[in-house]
Amino acid sequence: MDTEHAHHAMPRVALYARQSVEEDQGIAQQIADCEEEVRRRGWLVAGDPYPDNDVSGSTTRGSKTQWAKMLKAFDSGEFDVLMVTEVDRLTRSLTDVLDIRPPRRDIRVVTVRGGIDTEDDDYMLKQLVLLAEREVKIKAQRAARYARERRRAGHPSPGKAPHGYTWVAAANRDQASTRYIIDRDEAVDVRQIFKEFLSGSALGQIARDLNTAGRATRKGARWHTSTVRRILMNPLYAALLPPTQGGASFDLSSIDLSACTAGAWEPLIERDHLVAARDKLVGVKANHQGTARKWLLSGLAICAVCRQPVRSARGTTHPTARKDGSGTAPSRSYHTYRCVNGHFMRGGGIIDEFVSEVCISRLSKPDTLNLLAPKSDTVDVRLLHSQRIALGNRRKSVLKQLAAGRATDEEAEEALDDLADQLRAVDSEIARAVAVDPLAELVDIEDARAWWHDEERTLARRRTVVEALMTVIIHPVGYGKRVTGLDAASEAVEIGWKGRAR
């Protein structure tokens, strides 16, 4: 047998492998099976195999796939036979088969299992792919129908439950087939986030407090302004199932709450509280919420001279000679407040302590109930809700008129803009009505000192209390005069009581 003859007699085989989920084991096994079949037939493997990992058998394959590379290799004459383990590893779409079979190309396809060889019979391959294609279509229709029914029953799409809930697997569901159950531990974070935010804490502050308390997100990551914000915007916490959205990423801010379906799980948060939180956040960029504060009074106390909010800064002690003569002690860094216009910079620890003492003694007086802003009797939340529903219905009727051709685009747009304005107004009234007074939980506490120093208390909470009670004014004192005790602090710090705290 001469080499020229051998070249023609021995088909050069390209190996193709595919799976739709990333998993190397499956690909490696397919290639091993193909290689063994090539050996068994005494054929030759031509070049490296073409493994398409994480590529679907039913959707169009892009130019970056190994499939596309394989087609190019055939066009430049690199192989004669394409081998796969089974037909469905090749494709589940007839379009792909038309790419490799005449008239477009004449690639001979051989399978390890199922006995396909297009040299004998082209019909079987096409029939098998047609069947696979039909199966894919039926499965997709069935899945879409099931998803519609599931949504109508208020069940969320399968996947990860949001922080605060646990996803219940099909086998473990109750009679109502509930998908989300409350995760007691994580739910604490969600409730705290809403409570703090509606009491006036900034997003960054809430995140910082969670991190300080050693709380982590589901992934074990630190909390950020953005993750706190996503929690506050998420309708799932009020057991509201948002309408499905097209597009790759889910946009929380564009969800229309009136278009949500009632979810079939226990809410963690009242709907009004969610509306209030969203009302404060939608359309507001995350970084508009200010920076996180590490100290009680930064950004809160003001300079007595220029009335500007003070900043916190790091001060450093001068290296001092040790008493025992063993050289100098290293300089230490400590927390200070400073005026942005340079009117003073002084130790912050003692000022924080002083203001804390003033707050505790004010909250220990028997009249704390009087500190609360009176809940306006004129705000009727139920009435606001019925107004909300009425506005939603009018919106629907405008859309119907537009669809029926009884209104022009301009007329409809004007009416919808007007309705949106009214809806926003109602929402912010609801938000005001349900916003939590920062002092509310202090009304029935017996020990203000214990409350203030409780480890559970966050810096954000203490700051909202200071802010509700008073304006802290820091005075510059004579150069070189250090504020070291509470008495000295009382000279440097002036308390301007607010409204009902006077």
Ligand SMILES: [Zn+2]
């Ligand atoms: Zn100043």
